Amino acid sequence: MVSAHEDDYDYLYKVVLVGDATVGKTHLLSRYIKGSLPKNPTATIGVEFATRTVPLAVGGTVKAQIWDTAGQERYRAITSAHYRRAVGALLVYDITREGTFKSCAKWMEELRQSAEPDIVIMLVGNKVDLVEKDPSLRQVYYDAAQEFAKLHGLIFAEASAVTAHNVKYAFEHLLQEIYEQTSKRREQQNFDHNNMVGGGIQVAAIGPKADSCDNSC
Incomplete structure (x- = not known):
């Protein structure tokens, strides 16, 4: 559900869409927005x-500021520069093309090198609609992708931009997870701060929106 007032918000999160060309990143974003x-x-x-x-x-x-990045290699320098200050990412592959799934490890490493250190990444297997019509088209099995996500600390879901299956869930579950993780970090920072002050050590105040980014990011 979209807020009636676009400028009325409590948190500002920068999210990027990454993955190989033609996996459906732009379609997912268009379906969601x-x-x-x-x-x-x-x-x-x-x-x-x-x-x-x-x-x-x-x-x-x-x-949510959502940045849809190009998947072609020739744009890599441009797109990776836009990972800066991203606190979340949808890492998209095509479940009918195994090569796009194999590329996810590379995309994931780029995100973790260039975005925020604690970036929350959701792995999304797109084009479920194609497999529903013809199961033989599936090249990436759910269990294999789920295991990859678990191994690397990612959230995981399969979706379809065509039928809208899990599209809203993917974006908003990611936002919810970003909120929960940043809240935990903020609570821990406040706890550490209070303990240090209580022990006679003065520390700098922590900003209330350390997880936010402005329009210049």
Whole structure:
């Protein structure tokens, strides 16, 4: 559900969409933001940008800045620069193309090198609709992707931009997880701060929105 007031929010999170070309990143974003697929789909050149304000289940509202990055190798220098200050990512592959899944390890490492150290990553296997029509098209099995996600500390879901299956869930579960993890870190920082002050050691105050980014990020 979109907030009636786009500028009325409590947290600002930068999220990036990454993965090989033609896995459906732009379609997923269009389905989530507009509720429809692009009318004239073309390959993303560099980076495209969208925002959505989302109420959290626990209360409070998040404004998500979602950056759709190109998957082609020639744009890698441009796209990786936009990982800076990202606190979340959807790492997308095509379940009918094993090569796009194998690339996920490389994309994941790039994210962890260039984005925030504690970035929350959700692995998304797209194009479930194709497999529902013809199961023989599946090249990446659910259990294998789930095991990869578990091994690397990722959240995982399969989705379809065409049917909208799990699209809203993928984006908003990621936002919820970012909120929960940043809240835990903030609580721990406050706990450490109070203990240090109580022991006579003075530390700098911690900002209330350390997990946020402004429009310049």
